[in-house]
Structure formats: C-alpha cells, structure tokens
Amino acid sequence: MARASAGRSTLSRQLQLLDAFSIDSPFLSLSELSRRSGLPVGTTHALLADLEEQRLVERGADRTYRLGIRLWELACRTPGALGLREIAMPHLQEVHGSIGQHVQLGILSGGDVLFLERLSSRDAVVNATIIGGRLPLHASAAGLVLMADADAATRDEVLAGPLRSLTDATIADAAELRRVLHRVRTQRFAVADGYIHPSARGIAVPVTGAAGETVASVGAVVPNDDAPWIPLVDSLQSAAEHISAALRAAALPQAHPEASPGGRYRALVSSSDESMQYLAGPANRRQPHSPAGATPR
Amino acid sequence: MARASAGRSTLSRQLQLLDAFSIDSPFLSLSELSRRSGLPVGTTHALLADLEEQRLVERGADRTYRLGIRLWELACRTPGALGLREIAMPHLQEVHGSIGQHVQLGILSGGDVLFLERLSSRDAVVNATIIGGRLPLHASAAGLVLMADADAATRDEVLAGPLRSLTDATIADAAELRRVLHRVRTQRFAVADGYIHPSARGIAVPVTGAAGETVASVGAVVPNDDAPWIPLVDSLQSAAEHISAALRAAALPQAHPEASPGGRYRALVSSSDESMQYLAGPANRRQPHSPAGATPR
Missing domain, CATH: 3.30.450.40 (GAF domain)
Incomplete structure (x- = not known):
C-alpha cells in the first residue's frame, strides 16, 4: 500500500514540525523549524504550507509560525483529556477557592x-x-x-x-x-x-x-x-470522591435512574443541569453549534 | 512536488476522520468513521492505523476510536487558545466566584x-x-x-x-x-x-x-x-481590563520595567509569580518537564 506508507511518513514528518513548538518556544520561524526538526528548509516549507492550509499552524504578522486554533478545537473533543477536566473542574475550583x-x-x-x-x-x-x-x-x-x-x-x-x-x-x-x-x-x-x-x-x-x-x-x-x-x-x-462519582454517573446509560442529564454530551461537557438537558434534548436539534468539522475560515 | 501533494491529500483525508468526532459523538467505530467521512472502509482503516500509531486517535477497550491525548498536548502550546485562556483564567474565576x-x-x-x-x-x-x-x-x-x-x-x-x-x-x-x-x-x-x-x-x-x-x-x-x-x-x-493589562504585560520585552516575570513562558502560562520566575529562571535548565515532543509511550 504505497499511498498509506507515503502518508505515514508525511504525517510523522508533519508531527515533527508540530512537536518543535514548546511551552518556551511557542513562536518559531521557518529556519528555526527546519533546525529543530532536522528537516531541509525546502521540505519544511512544503510541509508547513500543507499544515497552514489545514489550519494546524498559523502565521503571525511577524512571519513566525505558531500552533493553530484548529488543534485546540479538535482537542476539545478528547474524552481522556478535556472530558475528564470538565467533569473535575467544579470540584477543583471548590478546593482552590478554599486554599x-x-x-x-x-x-x-x-x-x-x-x-x-x-x-x-x-x-x-x-x-x-x-x-x-x-x-x-x-x-x-x-x-x-x-x-x-x-x-x-x-x-x-x-x-x-x-x-x-x-x-x-x-x-x-x-x-x-x-x-x-x-x-x-x-x-x-x-x-x-x-x-x-x-x-x-x-x-x-x-x-x-x-x-x-x-x-x-x-x-x-x-x-x-x-x-x-x-x-x-x-x-x-472529598473532591476526588465527587469527581469519581461524576465519572461513574457519566458512564451510566441515559435510562439509568442515577444517570445525570446530558446523554452522550456527558463524556465531554459538564455544565449546569438545565444546560445539559438543553444540549441533550429536542432543542439540540436546532442547536446553534456548528456540526463537527464545520469550521469555516 | 509529488510527495508534498500526496501528503496534502493524505493530511486532509486524515483530518476528515478527526473531524468526524464531535461533542455528541466522541466515540466512533470503524464503520461509523467510514460513513461519516465518506471514505471507503479500507482507506479509513489504513488512515486510522497511521493516526493511531501517531497517537492522534486512541482505541478503547470496546474497539471504538476516540481523539487522542497527543492532540490535547499539542493544543496546550497554542498561544491563541490556551495562552489566552491561561492569562484570563484568574479573572474569569473571580467573576464566577461572585456571581x-x-x-x-x-x-x-x-x-x-x-x-x-x-x-x-x-x-x-x-x-x-x-x-x-x-x-x-x-x-x-x-x-x-x-x-x-x-x-x-x-x-x-x-x-x-x-x-x-x-x-x-x-x-x-x-x-x-x-x-x-x-x-x-x-x-x-x-x-x-x-x-x-x-x-x-x-x-x-x-x-x-x-x-x-x-x-x-x-x-x-x-x-x-x-x-x-x-x-x-x-x-x-473590570475583569476585561485586568486581562487586557496582562496581555499587554505578556507582550513586553523581558527587560521592560513593567514586564511580569516568566519570559517567553508568559505567552502560554499563567501561574504564581514565584512559579513564573522558576520556570523562566536558571532552575528551568534542570526543569523536570519533558522537552517538546518527548512524549514517551
């Protein structure tokens, strides 16, 4: 499968470029990206053009590159990261508020x-x-x-x-x-x-x-x-017990008497009870969110 | 440049698969991914193998796929999303605490x-x-x-x-x-x-x-x-003024008298003053964080 293997190597090189950005270097020039990734400047440039077209990187007014908002939008749909964080947040806030x-x-x-x-x-x-x-x-x-x-x-x-x-x-x-x-x-x-x-x-x-x-x-x-x-x-x-209970409730089928409102949204979203009912309910069919992937430029 | 154009089309098809996940469908099977993306099952399977190898998707115990933690880790280095959110957070918390x-x-x-x-x-x-x-x-x-x-x-x-x-x-x-x-x-x-x-x-x-x-x-x-x-x-x-002032301070050169501590970290991180000094200071050279991209399995 030539196409899949070409794709594999391209994706892994594109990820080398994305991985070059770090907390202490969120803005990088073409030459810095080439140096950090070990890829030739020409290859780096071509890969970046593709990444920029797909909005995985953005270019600032000063011509430096940064990781793009689209990555963050995709990240908001990761149950293992943002889902867990959303469910834990009110309980973290309570401890933070007290200490x-x-x-x-x-x-x-x-x-x-x-x-x-x-x-x-x-x-x-x-x-x-x-x-x-x-x-x-x-x-x-x-x-x-x-x-x-x-x-x-x-x-x-x-x-x-x-x-x-x-x-x-x-x-x-x-x-x-x-x-x-x-x-x-x-x-x-x-x-x-x-x-x-x-x-x-x-x-x-x-x-x-x-x-x-x-x-x-x-x-x-x-x-x-x-x-x-x-x-x-x-x-x-006490916070951990509340979070653990909320994780158990989020995994219950919607018909279960102890299930909290929100249906499948509960894997990723924690909002007020009324909001969860709204998001999961009939109103959701005319919901104002853009559907998955509909991220107009 | 055949290679770059093959890469472009592969990346855009891989993103079609990532975009198939949404807030109300964070877990998808192979056949659901094929149906939602409009890609044949065989192609979907090959693209997913590559995405899974790169940890952009993960497979659960029930064989369904979900977006991977690596996407979220990359997202944590997006100045336009998480950087802004980090700087705003203490001020959002203050308003939230009061209302x-x-x-x-x-x-x-x-x-x-x-x-x-x-x-x-x-x-x-x-x-x-x-x-x-x-x-x-x-x-x-x-x-x-x-x-x-x-x-x-x-x-x-x-x-x-x-x-x-x-x-x-x-x-x-x-x-x-x-x-x-x-x-x-x-x-x-x-x-x-x-x-x-x-x-x-x-x-x-x-x-x-x-x-x-x-x-x-x-x-x-x-x-x-x-x-x-x-x-x-x-x-x-009042919260917006504080956030705006923090954004201005984050953009100041480190030598500026009104610059807040933290150097380049300030574009992405907002922590206590002592932590920002630690992150930006000499201690940072033996800092316990893994470097960019060092995400061992």
Missing part, C-alpha cells in the same frame, strides 16, 4: 504525570506544574499516587531507574521508593515535601473511573512549612 | 464566536455554550461584541444574512442588527435577553490585545429576569 494555592489534575501518560489542569493564584508558592506539562512519577505527589496504582510493568520500569534528584529531598533510592509506594497504596494519598523545590509541598489523592480503577490524581501544591496538612488531604479526598 | 452563574471567554473564528473557556455551576441557568463550541455572531452577546469591532468584511458578511432566529428575541433583521452593533461599539458592552433561550440573558464586554485591538470577549450568562444587570457589566469590564 488559594495551586490545585491540579494529572493522569499517567508514557511514564510521566501529564497535567490536565492547574488552578493558581498570583501569590501562591513556587510550582513547576504547567497545563500540558509533565513531571516524573517518582518526584511528585501526583506521580506517586498514579504509580502506586499503576500496572507492575510501569512501576518496575521507574524503579529500575535512573531516579533523578531535583532537590536533596527527591526519592533517589529504589528500595525507599518501593516502601513509599506501599504506604501510598495503603493510605490513599501521597505527600511530597520539597521533592521538586525546597519551598513547596505536594499532596495528591487518586480519582477512580467507572470500574473503580485509578484514572487520575487530584493534588495541591502548598508551602513546605509547619502548617498541618491533614485537613488538606481530607478536602482533596 | 455563581456561567462566565465565558470567546474569540472571533471563521464568522462565529468560538468559546475557549466556560465556568459553570450545577444550578446555573440554561446555557448553550460549550468549551470548543461555537455560537452565531448575531445571536449571542459575545458575538455582538466581537462583531461590533470586527473588520467591515466580516460584519457585511453576517449582515448579508441569513440571520437565523433561535427564539423570538433573536435579532433577525439586518437594519436592527446594524443599530445594535453601533450601540455596542459605543457602550463597550452587549446585552442579549433571550436570544438563544427565553430564560437566559447574555452579557459580554471586549478584551483588548497588546495593540489595543479587540481579541476576545468576556461574558456571563444569567437568568433573564428583572435583576439589575449593570453591576454585572461593571464586574465584567
């Missing part, structure tokens, strides 16, 4: 924690988490929670090291990490004092999916001081 | 309002907005604000109709729409009573970018009742 520090939602992805959401305030403590960013499993409270409940292969791979130290407090010893994971699995929470930065304490608890499996962690980053942190574990566990 | 109803952030995109964020609460009024969803310009407060400041071509295209009515209150007459836009441009806010649903009132104000141009709107959806809405316009305008 004023960072509150975050992470999932296990490719041997890291990938953060789907993080609420902050300007005067909150130092925190390395960014939305769409990753942290190592062994060096973060969210990571310990996800690793404690992960399959044996994922755990063994991390335990085989290297266990990179970010501060003197990071767990860098496999035997100690194994003990800590056992404790986390039993206690259902993790506390990481200064693992990433001496002045920050991470606390995280697991969120379970429809089948009771751990699907995410909810955590907070607070100052690494003498303040009692047990009340914070309690409010994170 | 408890829907608060939302929208941009002009392809002749619609595209919503980047929406905060809700369970008992809030009915609202058709979903994150990543669109509303017609003429039928929403956010749309009126964006249309009032849009270029003449965009305005004329909408004014040329058709102006679809969603309720009896939707503006369906071009002359009336022109008068309303003039008023919105002068007053710097729009109020839409029952345009989309009889029980909902939309209110929106403009957000300006570094050059003073309108880049987004901040709005609220509240019950369409006798409660005075002027105080809400005031708090939305």
